[in-house]
Amino acid sequence: MRHLTTSGGRRLVPAALAALLALGGLTAPSWAAPEQDAAALDGTAGCGRSAGLSTGNHTIMSGGRSRTFRLDVPTGYDPNHPYRLVVGLHWWHGTSQDVVNQNFYGLEPLAEGSTVFVAPQGIDNAWPNTNGQDVAFVDDVLRTVEDALCIDTTQRFATGFSYGGGMSNALACARADVFRAVAVLNGAQLSGCAGGTQPIAYLGSHGVVDDVLNISQGRALRDRFLQTNGCQAQQAPEPAPGSGTHVKTTYTCRDGFPVVWIASDSGHQWDARDGGQQQSWVPGEIWRFFTSLTSTTPSPSPTPTSDPTTTPPPAGDCTATYRTVNSWPGGYQGEVTVETGSPSTSWSVSWPLSGGTVDQVWNGSMTSQGDIVTVRNADWNGTLPAGGGTTFGLLGSGTPPASPLTCTSS
Numbered sequence: 583m584r585h586l587t588t589s590g591g592r593r594l595v596p597a598a599l600a601a602l603l604a605l606g607g608l609t610a611p612s613w614a615a616p617e618q619d620a621a622a623l624d625g626t627a628g629c630g631r632s633a634g635l636s637t638g639n640h641t642i643m644s645g646g647r648s649r650t651f652r653l654d655v656p657t658g659y660d661p662n663h664p665y666r667l668v669v670g671l672h673w674w675h676g677t678s679q680d681v682v683n684q685n686f687y688g689l690e691p692l693a694e695g696s697t698v699f700v701a702p703q704g705i706d707n708a709w710p711n712t713n714g715q716d717v718a719f720v721d722d723v724l725r726t727v728e729d730a731l732c733i734d735t736t737q738r739f740a741t742g743f744s745y746g747g748g749m750s751n752a753l754a755c756a757r758a759d760v761f762r763a764v765a766v767l768n769g770a771q772l773s774g775c776a777g778g779t780q781p782i783a784y785l786g787s788h789g790v791v792d793d794v795l796n797i798s799q800g801r802a803l804r805d806r807f808l809q810t811n812g813c814q815a816q817q818a819p820e821p822a823p824g825s826g827t828h829v830k831t832t833y834t835c836r837d838g839f840p841v842v843w844i845a846s847d848s849g850h851q852w853d854a855r856d857g858g859q860q861q862s863w864v865p866g867e868i869w870r871f872f873t874s875l876t877s878t879t880p881s882p883s884p885t886p887t888s889d890p891t892t893t894p895p896p897a898g899d900c901t902a903t904y905r906t907v908n909s910w911p912g913g914y915q916g917e918v919t920v921e922t923g924s925p926s927t928s929w930s931v932s933w934p935l936s937g938g939t940v941d942q943v944w945n946g947s948m949t950s951q952g953d954i955v956t957v958r959n960a961d962w963n964g965t966l967p968a969g970g971g972t973t974f975g976l977l978g979s980g981t982p983p984a985s986p987l988t989c990t991s992s
Contacts, residue, residue: 626728626735633659634730644722645715651702651723652678655731656695664734666697667727669720671709671742671749678703687741687852688865698731709749711773716749717756739872741765743852744795748772751803758782759944759960762875765868767852768792770799780944781811781839785871787864789848791823797845804843812836820845826857830867837908842871899923902931902989906982913979918987921971926991928964932956933987938980946974
C-alpha cells in the first residue's frame with residue numbers, strides 16, 4: 583500500500599484510511615505544588631554524572647528485537663540539572679529522522695536548551711502497538727535515556743501526528759503515571775488504549791476538513807479524557823471550512839489535569855496555519871501547554887565536603903507521610919511521600935479506610951483487603967537509595983488517610 587506525503591509529512595492517501603484504522607485495536611499540577619518536600623523529588627539515575635548518551639541515533643533491545651531511537655541532548659548539558667523530556671512520535675510511513683527534520687514538531691527551537699528530545703522509530707514505520715509492544719519500547723527508551731541523562735520525572739511529555747498521534751494517545755491511556763501530558767495532533771485510536779482511566783493533561787488539535795482521519799475521531803479521544811479528568815461539560819465551537827481560522831477551547835477540569843481542544847480550518851497536517859499566515863500556531867500552543875505544567879524538582883546539590891549539621895536519613899525501614907493537595911465536596915486528591923532509611927528494591931504502604939474509598943492511584947499499584955488499602959511501588963520507583971524518597975498520588979472519597987501510614991521496604 584502506498585503512502586503519499588508532502589516534504590513535511592502532512593498527507594496520507596484517503597484510500598488508506600480503512601487499513602490504517604484496522605491496525606489500531608493551565609494550572610500547575612497539584613501533585614508538584616511549591617510546598618512539596620524537596621526530599622521527595624528526585625532526578626533520574628543519570629543526574630550528577632557525565633552524560634552517558636550523546637545526540638544521535640541509538641539502538642537498544644526491546645521485546646526481543648533490535649530497535650532504534652534518535653536522541654537530541656541540549657548543547658551545554660548540565661548533569662546537575664533535571665531536564666524536561668519530550669518524546670516525538672512520527673506519522674505513518676514517517677521516520678524518527680522526519681521528526682528531527684520537523685524540529686520535533688517545532689518544539690525544539692522553543693525549548694532553548696531546556697529539554698531533552700527523543701524520537702523513537704516504529705516497526706515498519708508504524709505504531710500498531712501489537713500486544714503493547716510499542717508502549718513497552720517507549721518504556722525501554724525512557725529507561726535507557728534516564729539511566730544516562732538527568733531527567734525531571736515529573737516533566738515527561740509525548741506528542742505525535744496521525745499514527746504518531748494515535749501512539750501518543752496510547753501512552754496517555756497506558757502511562758498516565760509516567761507522562762505528565764500528551765499533545766495529539768490529528769490523531770485517532772490507532773494504537774489501542776490499554777487503561778485510559780487515570781487523569782493526564784491532554785491537548786488535542788485537529789482539522790475540520792481532515793479527509794484522512796475525520797475530526798470526529800479526534801473528538802472521541804478528547805472526550806475520553808474529559809471524563810477521566812473530571813471536566814465540566816461546555817460547548818467547544820469549531821471554525822467553518824474556508825474560514826482560515828482556529829478555535830481553542832480550554833475545559834474546566836480537576837486541578838492539575840487540564841484538557842485543551844483546538845479545531846482548525848485545515849486538513850490532515852500537523853502544522854496548521856491560519857489564512858494568510860506563514861507560521862503555524864501549533865508549536866506555540868503545544869509548548870505553552872507543556873510548560874504551564876510546572877515542576878518544582880530541585881537540581882541536585884553538590885556533595886558537601888564537610889557539613890556537621892547535615893540531617894541524617896530517616897531511621898528504620900521506611901516512613902510514609904500523607905497530605906491532601908486538593909479537595910472537593912465528597913472527595914479529595916492526596917499524595918504520599920515514601921522515604922527509606924536504607925537502600926530498597928521495593929516498598930509498600932498500607933492504611934485503614936475510615937469510611938469512603940480510594941478510587942485511583944498513580945505512581946503505584948493498589949490492592950485492598952477488607953478495610954485495609956495497600957499501595958506497592960511501580961516498576962520504576964521501587965529502587966531507592968538510603969535516605970531516598972518518592973511519591974505516589976491518589977484520588978478518594980470520604981475521609982482521607984491519617985499520617986503516619988504503615989510502610990515496609992526490602
